[in-house]
Amino acid sequence: MKSQAAPAATVWPTFVLLFAVTPAAAAERIGQPAGLQAIPDEVAAAYRERIEDRQQRLLGQPYLQARRLERRSIGRLALPGGDADPAFADIHLVVHKSGATLWEVWLTAPAQPMAVERWIGWLDMEAPDSLARRVWSHLSPTGGGASAAPEMALPLMVLRYPDASLPELVEAHAHDLVKLLHRDQSPQRFKARFVDDELAGDFCRREQGLSLMARNGAIDVHAQDDSAPATDDAPLPRNTLPLLITLELLCLERAVLRSFLDRLAGGVVGTIDDLVALRRDIFDGLEEYYGTLAKTHGYTADATSRGEVLFGIDDLFDSVVDRLESLTFEITTRNQQTVNRLGFWLTTSFGAIETGFVAASIATWYYATELGAVLAWTIGVTLVTAMGIAALLRWTMKP
Numbered sequence: 001m002k003s004q005a006a007p008a009a010t011v012w013p014t015f016v017l018l019f020a021v022t023p024a025a026a027a028e029r030i031g032q033p034a035g036l037q038a039i040p041d042e043v044a045a046a047y048r049e050r051i052e053d054r055q056q057r058l059l060g061q062p063y064l065q066a067r068r069l070e071r072r073s074i075g076r077l078a079l080p081g082g083d084a085d086p087a088f089a090d091i092h093l094v095v096h097k098s099g100a101t102l103w104e105v106w107l108t109a110p111a112q113p114m115a116v117e118r119w120i121g122w123l124d125m126e127a128p129d130s131l132a133r134r135v136w137s138h139l140s141p142t143g144g145g146a147s148a149a150p151e152m153a154l155p156l157m158v159l160r161y162p163d164a165s166l167p168e169l170v171e172a173h174a175h176d177l178v179k180l181l182h183r184d185q186s187p188q189r190f191k192a193r194f195v196d197d198e199l200a201g202d203f204c205r206r207e208q209g210l211s212l213m214a215r216n217g218a219i220d221v222h223a224q225d226d227s228a229p230a231t232d233d234a235p236l237p238r239n240t241l242p243l244l245i246t247l248e249l250l251c252l253e254r255a256v257l258r259s260f261l262d263r264l265a266g267g268v269v270g271t272i273d274d275l276v277a278l279r280r281d282i283f284d285g286l287e288e289y290y291g292t293l294a295k296t297h298g299y300t301a302d303a304t305s306r307g308e309v310l311f312g313i314d315d316l317f318d319s320v321v322d323r324l325e326s327l328t329f330e331i332t333t334r335n336q337q338t339v340n341r342l343g344f345w346l347t348t349s350f351g352a353i354e355t356g357f358v359a360a361s362i363a364t365w366y367y368a369t370e371l372g373a374v375l376a377w378t379i380g381v382t383l384v385t386a387m388g389i390a391a392l393l394r395w396t397m398k399p
Contacts, residue, residue, distance in 0.1 A: 007113065008113035008172075008173070009114050009163070010111055010112065010113055010161075011113075011114060011161050012110075012161075012162070013119060013157070013158070013160075015086075015107040015119070015123065015156070015158070016105065016106055016156040016236070017103075017104075017105040017123070017132055017135065017155050018103070018153070018156065018251050019102065019136060020101075020150055020154075020254055020255040021101045022256075023098055023099030023101075023256075024259060024262065025148075025151070026100065032074060032075070033074065033075065033091070033139055034138070035077065035138060036077055037078065037088075038075060038076065039073045039075060047073060047090075048071065052071075055245055058242050058245055058246075067097070069095070069096060069252075070094070072093055073090070073093075074092060074093050075091055077089045079131065079134070081131075084110060084115070085122075085131070086108055086109045089106065089131070091103065091105050091106075091135070091138075091139070092106070094252065096252045096255070097284070098256050100252050100259060102248055102251050103139045103150075105135050106235055106236075107122070107131065108235045114173050116180040120179070120180065120184070120185055123155045123157075123183055124185070125149070132153070132155070136153070151255045151258050152251050152311065154217055154218070154251055154311075155183075155217040156243070156244055156247055157180060158236055159220070159222070161221065161223045161224065162223075164223065164224055165223050166207075166208045166209070166210055166223035168223075169223055174195050175195055177199070177212070177219065178194070178199065180219060181198065181214050182214050199212070201213070203302035206222075208222065208223040209221065209222055210223075213306050213307060213310060242300050243300065245300075246300045246303045250304070250308065250313060251311075253313055254311055254312070254316065257286075257317055260282050261319055263278065264320070282324055286317070
Protein backbone atom coordinates (compact mmCIF):
# COMPACT_ATOMS: atom_id res chain seq x y z
CA MET A 1 0.00 0.00 0.00
CA LYS A 2 1.39 3.40 -1.02
CA SER A 3 2.07 5.71 1.92
CA GLN A 4 0.47 9.15 1.87
CA ALA A 5 2.56 12.31 1.96
CA ALA A 6 2.73 14.12 5.29
CA PRO A 7 0.46 17.19 5.50
CA ALA A 8 2.07 20.52 4.85
CA ALA A 9 3.17 22.52 7.87
CA THR A 10 0.91 25.38 8.91
CA VAL A 11 2.67 28.74 8.99
CA TRP A 12 1.81 32.40 9.45
CA PRO A 13 3.17 34.18 6.36
CA THR A 14 3.91 37.90 6.10
CA PHE A 15 5.46 39.58 3.09
CA VAL A 16 7.11 43.00 2.92
CA LEU A 17 7.51 44.29 -0.63
CA LEU A 18 10.27 46.85 -1.09
CA PHE A 19 10.08 49.06 -4.20
CA ALA A 20 13.12 51.33 -4.60
CA VAL A 21 12.71 54.38 -6.85
CA THR A 22 15.45 56.74 -8.07
CA PRO A 23 15.16 60.48 -7.28
CA ALA A 24 14.39 61.33 -10.92
CA ALA A 25 11.56 58.77 -11.08
CA ALA A 26 10.24 59.79 -7.66
CA ALA A 27 10.02 63.41 -8.82
CA GLU A 28 7.56 62.37 -11.55
CA ARG A 29 4.88 61.48 -9.00
CA ILE A 30 2.42 64.23 -8.15
CA GLY A 31 0.45 63.72 -4.96
CA GLN A 32 -0.28 60.57 -3.01
CA PRO A 33 -1.46 57.24 -4.50
CA ALA A 34 -5.18 57.13 -5.11
CA GLY A 35 -7.67 54.64 -3.74
CA LEU A 36 -6.12 54.22 -0.29
CA GLN A 37 -7.78 54.17 3.09
CA ALA A 38 -6.16 55.52 6.23
CA ILE A 39 -4.06 53.10 8.26
CA PRO A 40 -5.47 52.89 11.81
CA ASP A 41 -3.59 55.24 14.13
CA GLU A 42 -2.57 52.46 16.51
CA VAL A 43 -1.14 50.38 13.64
CA ALA A 44 0.83 53.30 12.19
CA ALA A 45 2.11 54.30 15.64
CA ALA A 46 3.20 50.72 16.44
CA TYR A 47 5.00 50.50 13.10
CA ARG A 48 6.96 53.70 13.69
CA GLU A 49 7.76 52.83 17.30
CA ARG A 50 9.12 49.37 16.52
CA ILE A 51 11.09 50.45 13.45
CA GLU A 52 12.57 53.57 15.06
CA ASP A 53 13.59 51.64 18.16
CA ARG A 54 15.43 49.07 16.05
CA GLN A 55 16.93 51.77 13.85
CA GLN A 56 18.43 53.47 16.87
CA ARG A 57 19.92 50.20 18.10
CA LEU A 58 21.21 49.25 14.68
CA LEU A 59 22.34 52.54 13.13
CA GLY A 60 23.03 54.67 16.18
CA GLN A 61 21.61 57.95 17.44
CA PRO A 62 23.95 60.19 15.35
CA TYR A 63 22.57 58.71 12.13
CA LEU A 64 18.99 59.34 13.20
CA GLN A 65 19.82 62.89 14.27
CA ALA A 66 21.27 63.56 10.82
CA ARG A 67 17.73 62.97 9.45
CA ARG A 68 18.92 61.23 6.33
CA LEU A 69 15.72 59.18 6.24
CA GLU A 70 12.13 60.32 6.56
CA ARG A 71 9.53 57.64 7.26
CA ARG A 72 5.75 58.00 7.09
CA SER A 73 2.67 55.83 6.72
CA ILE A 74 0.77 56.42 3.47
CA GLY A 75 -2.39 54.33 3.54
CA ARG A 76 -4.08 50.95 3.34
CA LEU A 77 -5.04 49.35 0.02
CA ALA A 78 -7.93 46.88 0.09
CA LEU A 79 -7.19 43.68 -1.83
CA PRO A 80 -9.76 41.31 -3.33
CA GLY A 81 -8.98 37.65 -2.89
CA GLY A 82 -9.77 34.40 -1.18
CA ASP A 83 -9.71 33.45 2.47
CA ALA A 84 -5.99 32.61 2.35
CA ASP A 85 -5.01 35.89 0.66
CA PRO A 86 -4.04 39.11 2.43
CA ALA A 87 -7.10 41.32 2.89
CA PHE A 88 -5.18 44.56 2.56
CA ALA A 89 -1.74 46.07 2.03
CA ASP A 90 -0.36 48.66 4.46
CA ILE A 91 1.83 51.07 2.51
CA HIS A 92 4.65 53.09 4.08
CA LEU A 93 7.19 55.39 2.46
CA VAL A 94 10.87 55.91 3.30
CA VAL A 95 12.48 58.97 1.69
CA HIS A 96 16.25 59.32 1.51
CA LYS A 97 17.98 62.68 1.77
CA SER A 98 19.01 62.41 -1.89
CA GLY A 99 15.39 62.14 -3.03
CA ALA A 100 15.42 58.37 -3.57
CA THR A 101 12.30 56.72 -2.18
CA LEU A 102 11.38 53.27 -0.94
CA TRP A 103 7.80 52.09 -0.95
CA GLU A 104 7.34 49.53 1.81
CA VAL A 105 4.25 47.34 1.47
CA TRP A 106 3.21 44.99 4.28
CA LEU A 107 1.03 42.01 3.33
CA THR A 108 -0.16 39.84 6.21
CA ALA A 109 -1.89 36.59 5.32
CA PRO A 110 -3.81 34.29 7.70
CA ALA A 111 -2.36 31.02 8.95
CA GLN A 112 -2.25 28.42 6.17
CA PRO A 113 -0.39 25.32 5.04
CA MET A 114 2.86 25.82 3.17
CA ALA A 115 1.83 26.85 -0.34
CA VAL A 116 4.91 28.33 -1.99
CA GLU A 117 3.44 28.21 -5.52
CA ARG A 118 0.60 30.48 -4.42
CA TRP A 119 2.95 32.86 -2.61
CA ILE A 120 5.31 33.04 -5.57
CA GLY A 121 2.32 33.96 -7.71
CA TRP A 122 1.50 36.80 -5.32
CA LEU A 123 5.03 38.19 -5.70
CA ASP A 124 5.39 37.85 -9.49
CA MET A 125 5.93 41.36 -10.90
CA GLU A 126 5.54 40.02 -14.47
CA ALA A 127 1.98 38.77 -13.91
CA PRO A 128 -0.52 41.63 -14.36
CA ASP A 129 -2.96 40.16 -11.83
CA SER A 130 -0.43 39.40 -9.06
CA LEU A 131 -0.62 41.16 -5.70
CA ALA A 132 2.80 42.75 -6.22
CA ARG A 133 1.90 44.14 -9.66
CA ARG A 134 -1.50 45.31 -8.43
CA VAL A 135 0.08 47.22 -5.56
CA TRP A 136 2.80 48.69 -7.76
CA SER A 137 0.19 49.97 -10.21
CA HIS A 138 -1.03 52.28 -7.43
CA LEU A 139 2.49 53.45 -6.57
CA SER A 140 4.11 53.86 -9.98
CA PRO A 141 4.17 57.46 -11.30
CA THR A 142 2.94 56.25 -14.72
CA GLY A 143 0.47 53.59 -13.78
CA GLY A 144 2.75 50.59 -13.34
CA GLY A 145 3.71 50.04 -16.97
CA ALA A 146 6.81 48.11 -17.93
CA SER A 147 8.69 51.35 -18.59
CA ALA A 148 7.88 52.49 -15.07
CA ALA A 149 9.36 49.50 -13.26
CA PRO A 150 11.06 50.33 -9.96
CA GLU A 151 14.82 50.42 -9.75
CA MET A 152 14.58 47.45 -7.42
CA ALA A 153 11.69 45.22 -6.31
CA LEU A 154 12.63 43.00 -3.40
CA PRO A 155 10.31 40.91 -1.21
CA LEU A 156 11.10 39.96 2.36
CA MET A 157 9.20 36.75 3.12
CA VAL A 158 8.64 36.02 6.79
CA LEU A 159 7.24 32.67 7.97
CA ARG A 160 6.20 31.91 11.55
CA TYR A 161 6.02 28.25 12.45
CA PRO A 162 4.93 28.00 16.08
CA ASP A 163 3.90 24.33 16.04
CA ALA A 164 7.32 22.66 15.92
CA SER A 165 11.06 23.23 15.76
CA LEU A 166 13.05 24.59 12.85
CA PRO A 167 14.78 21.25 12.03
CA GLU A 168 11.35 19.64 11.65
CA LEU A 169 10.21 22.37 9.26
CA VAL A 170 13.41 22.20 7.22
CA GLU A 171 13.27 18.42 7.03
CA ALA A 172 9.74 18.53 5.64
CA HIS A 173 9.99 21.63 3.45
CA ALA A 174 13.64 22.28 2.58
CA HIS A 175 12.93 22.35 -1.15
CA ASP A 176 9.88 24.57 -0.66
CA LEU A 177 11.90 27.12 1.30
CA VAL A 178 14.58 27.36 -1.38
CA LYS A 179 11.95 27.49 -4.12
CA LEU A 180 10.28 30.39 -2.32
CA LEU A 181 13.61 32.14 -1.77
CA HIS A 182 14.31 32.16 -5.51
CA ARG A 183 10.64 32.63 -6.44
CA ASP A 184 11.11 29.74 -8.83
CA GLN A 185 8.04 28.95 -10.95
CA SER A 186 9.46 25.95 -12.75
CA PRO A 187 7.76 22.59 -12.05
CA GLN A 188 11.17 20.90 -12.03
CA ARG A 189 12.80 20.38 -8.65
CA PHE A 190 16.18 21.75 -7.61
CA LYS A 191 19.06 19.36 -7.08
CA ALA A 192 19.46 18.22 -3.50
CA ARG A 193 23.01 19.58 -3.43
CA PHE A 194 21.80 23.04 -4.48
CA VAL A 195 19.12 23.01 -1.79
CA ASP A 196 21.68 22.02 0.85
CA ASP A 197 24.08 24.76 -0.31
CA GLU A 198 21.36 27.41 -0.13
CA LEU A 199 20.28 26.35 3.35
CA ALA A 200 23.92 26.37 4.44
CA GLY A 201 23.92 30.11 3.70
CA ASP A 202 21.77 30.75 6.77
CA PHE A 203 23.12 33.83 8.59
CA CYS A 204 20.60 33.92 11.44
CA ARG A 205 22.16 33.60 14.90
CA ARG A 206 19.01 32.38 16.67
CA GLU A 207 18.55 28.71 17.46
CA GLN A 208 15.08 28.51 15.92
CA GLY A 209 15.61 31.06 13.17
CA LEU A 210 16.56 30.78 9.51
CA SER A 211 17.63 33.79 7.40
CA LEU A 212 18.47 33.41 3.73
CA MET A 213 19.09 35.91 0.95
CA ALA A 214 19.14 35.60 -2.84
CA ARG A 215 19.04 37.97 -5.78
CA ASN A 216 15.24 37.67 -5.93
CA GLY A 217 14.46 38.19 -2.27
CA ALA A 218 15.10 37.32 1.35
CA ILE A 219 13.40 34.87 3.66
CA ASP A 220 13.20 34.84 7.47
CA VAL A 221 11.76 31.85 9.31
CA HIS A 222 10.87 31.72 13.01
CA ALA A 223 9.99 28.33 14.46
CA GLN A 224 8.84 27.26 17.90
CA ASP A 225 11.24 28.38 20.61
CA ASP A 226 10.51 27.04 24.10
CA SER A 227 13.13 29.34 25.61
CA ALA A 228 11.29 32.45 24.31
CA PRO A 229 7.49 32.25 24.70
CA ALA A 230 5.62 33.57 21.67
CA THR A 231 4.18 36.84 22.96
CA ASP A 232 4.95 38.96 19.92
CA ASP A 233 1.75 39.18 17.84
CA ALA A 234 2.94 42.05 15.62
CA PRO A 235 2.94 41.55 11.82
CA LEU A 236 6.69 40.95 11.93
CA PRO A 237 8.70 39.35 14.73
CA ARG A 238 10.99 41.78 16.49
CA ASN A 239 14.02 39.73 15.45
CA THR A 240 13.14 40.30 11.79
CA LEU A 241 13.30 44.10 12.01
CA PRO A 242 17.14 44.40 11.81
CA LEU A 243 17.06 42.42 8.56
CA LEU A 244 14.25 44.61 7.23
CA ILE A 245 16.12 47.82 8.08
CA THR A 246 19.27 46.49 6.42
CA LEU A 247 17.32 45.62 3.27
CA GLU A 248 15.79 49.10 3.29
CA LEU A 249 19.22 50.71 3.29
CA LEU A 250 20.50 48.37 0.59
CA CYS A 251 17.54 49.15 -1.68
CA LEU A 252 17.89 52.88 -1.12
CA GLU A 253 21.62 52.78 -1.72
CA ARG A 254 21.08 51.00 -5.03
CA ALA A 255 18.60 53.69 -6.08
CA VAL A 256 21.03 56.44 -5.02
CA LEU A 257 23.95 54.85 -6.89
CA ARG A 258 21.81 54.38 -9.98
CA SER A 259 20.81 58.05 -9.92
CA PHE A 260 24.46 59.15 -9.73
CA LEU A 261 25.44 56.77 -12.51
CA ASP A 262 22.66 58.18 -14.71
CA ARG A 263 23.79 61.74 -13.98
CA LEU A 264 27.38 60.88 -14.89
CA ALA A 265 26.48 58.80 -17.95
CA GLY A 266 25.87 61.90 -20.06
CA GLY A 267 29.43 63.08 -19.61
CA VAL A 268 31.02 65.68 -17.37
CA VAL A 269 29.21 68.88 -18.28
CA GLY A 270 28.37 72.11 -16.51
CA THR A 271 30.26 74.82 -14.73
CA ILE A 272 32.90 74.17 -12.11
CA ASP A 273 30.36 75.01 -9.42
CA ASP A 274 27.95 72.45 -10.92
CA LEU A 275 30.65 69.77 -10.99
CA VAL A 276 31.75 70.50 -7.42
CA ALA A 277 28.13 70.33 -6.26
CA LEU A 278 27.69 66.98 -8.04
CA ARG A 279 30.80 65.55 -6.41
CA ARG A 280 29.60 66.78 -3.02
CA ASP A 281 26.21 65.12 -3.60
CA ILE A 282 27.91 61.86 -4.54
CA PHE A 283 30.10 61.78 -1.42
CA ASP A 284 27.07 62.58 0.73
CA GLY A 285 24.90 59.99 -1.01
CA LEU A 286 27.48 57.26 -0.48
CA GLU A 287 27.25 57.57 3.31
CA GLU A 288 25.04 54.49 3.58
CA TYR A 289 27.53 52.45 1.55
CA TYR A 290 30.88 53.27 3.12
CA GLY A 291 29.61 54.65 6.42
CA THR A 292 26.37 53.43 7.95
CA LEU A 293 26.17 49.98 6.38
CA ALA A 294 29.83 49.34 7.15
CA LYS A 295 29.28 50.06 10.85
CA THR A 296 26.13 48.05 11.54
CA HIS A 297 26.05 45.39 14.23
CA GLY A 298 27.52 41.96 13.69
CA TYR A 299 24.22 40.17 13.26
CA THR A 300 23.47 42.19 10.11
CA ALA A 301 27.01 42.19 8.72
CA ASP A 302 26.40 39.01 6.75
CA ALA A 303 23.15 40.36 5.33
CA THR A 304 24.91 43.56 4.31
CA SER A 305 27.88 41.90 2.61
CA ARG A 306 25.68 39.39 0.81
CA GLY A 307 23.20 42.01 -0.29
CA GLU A 308 25.85 44.34 -1.70
CA VAL A 309 27.04 41.53 -3.97
CA LEU A 310 23.69 39.92 -4.83
CA PHE A 311 21.89 43.18 -5.60
CA GLY A 312 24.70 44.55 -7.75
CA ILE A 313 25.46 47.39 -5.33
CA ASP A 314 29.20 46.73 -5.32
CA ASP A 315 29.29 46.85 -9.14
CA LEU A 316 27.29 50.09 -9.19
CA PHE A 317 29.56 51.57 -6.56
CA ASP A 318 32.67 50.69 -8.58
CA SER A 319 31.14 52.27 -11.69
CA VAL A 320 30.28 55.45 -9.81
CA VAL A 321 33.78 55.63 -8.29
CA ASP A 322 35.37 55.22 -11.73
CA ARG A 323 33.31 58.08 -13.10
CA LEU A 324 33.93 60.06 -9.93
CA GLU A 325 37.65 59.91 -10.69
CA SER A 326 36.94 61.37 -14.13
CA LEU A 327 34.80 64.05 -12.50
CA THR A 328 37.59 64.91 -10.06
CA PHE A 329 40.11 65.05 -12.91
CA GLU A 330 37.82 67.37 -14.87
CA ILE A 331 37.41 69.68 -11.86
CA THR A 332 41.17 69.75 -11.29
CA THR A 333 41.86 70.41 -14.96
CA ARG A 334 39.34 73.22 -15.15
CA ASN A 335 40.65 74.80 -11.97
CA GLN A 336 44.17 74.68 -13.38
CA GLN A 337 42.97 76.25 -16.62
CA THR A 338 41.26 78.99 -14.65
CA VAL A 339 44.44 79.65 -12.66
CA ASN A 340 46.50 79.72 -15.86
CA ARG A 341 44.05 82.08 -17.51
CA LEU A 342 44.05 84.36 -14.49
CA GLY A 343 47.85 84.35 -14.39
CA PHE A 344 47.92 85.09 -18.11
CA TRP A 345 45.81 88.21 -17.76
CA LEU A 346 47.53 89.36 -14.59
CA THR A 347 50.94 89.07 -16.27
CA THR A 348 49.68 90.91 -19.33
CA SER A 349 48.00 93.64 -17.31
CA PHE A 350 50.83 94.31 -14.89
CA GLY A 351 53.46 94.16 -17.64
CA ALA A 352 51.54 96.63 -19.79
CA ILE A 353 50.85 98.97 -16.90
CA GLU A 354 54.50 98.97 -15.82
CA THR A 355 55.63 99.69 -19.38
CA GLY A 356 53.05 102.47 -19.61
CA PHE A 357 54.49 104.15 -16.55
CA VAL A 358 57.97 104.01 -18.07
CA ALA A 359 56.66 105.45 -21.36
CA ALA A 360 54.84 108.22 -19.50
CA SER A 361 58.06 109.20 -17.71
CA ILE A 362 60.06 109.36 -20.96
CA ALA A 363 57.30 111.24 -22.80
CA THR A 364 57.00 113.77 -20.00
CA TRP A 365 60.71 114.49 -20.35
CA TYR A 366 60.41 115.07 -24.13
CA TYR A 367 57.00 116.78 -24.15
CA ALA A 368 57.01 118.69 -20.92
CA THR A 369 54.24 121.07 -22.02
CA GLU A 370 52.20 118.82 -24.35
CA LEU A 371 49.87 116.69 -22.21
CA GLY A 372 48.15 115.16 -25.25
CA ALA A 373 51.40 113.79 -26.65
CA VAL A 374 52.34 112.32 -23.25
CA LEU A 375 48.94 110.63 -23.01
CA ALA A 376 49.16 109.28 -26.57
CA TRP A 377 52.61 107.82 -25.99
CA THR A 378 51.50 106.24 -22.72
CA ILE A 379 48.39 104.60 -24.17
CA GLY A 380 50.17 103.49 -27.33
CA VAL A 381 53.10 101.88 -25.57
CA THR A 382 50.78 100.20 -23.06
CA LEU A 383 48.64 98.65 -25.81
CA VAL A 384 51.62 97.52 -27.87
CA THR A 385 53.27 96.00 -24.78
CA ALA A 386 50.06 94.22 -23.79
CA MET A 387 49.69 92.69 -27.25
CA GLY A 388 53.34 91.70 -27.30
CA ILE A 389 53.19 90.02 -23.87
CA ALA A 390 49.94 88.29 -24.76
CA ALA A 391 51.36 86.94 -28.02
CA LEU A 392 54.51 85.74 -26.27
CA LEU A 393 52.54 84.00 -23.48
CA ARG A 394 50.20 82.31 -25.94
CA TRP A 395 53.16 81.04 -27.92
CA THR A 396 54.92 79.67 -24.85
CA MET A 397 51.68 78.03 -23.53
CA LYS A 398 51.06 76.07 -26.72
CA PRO A 399 51.36 72.29 -26.18
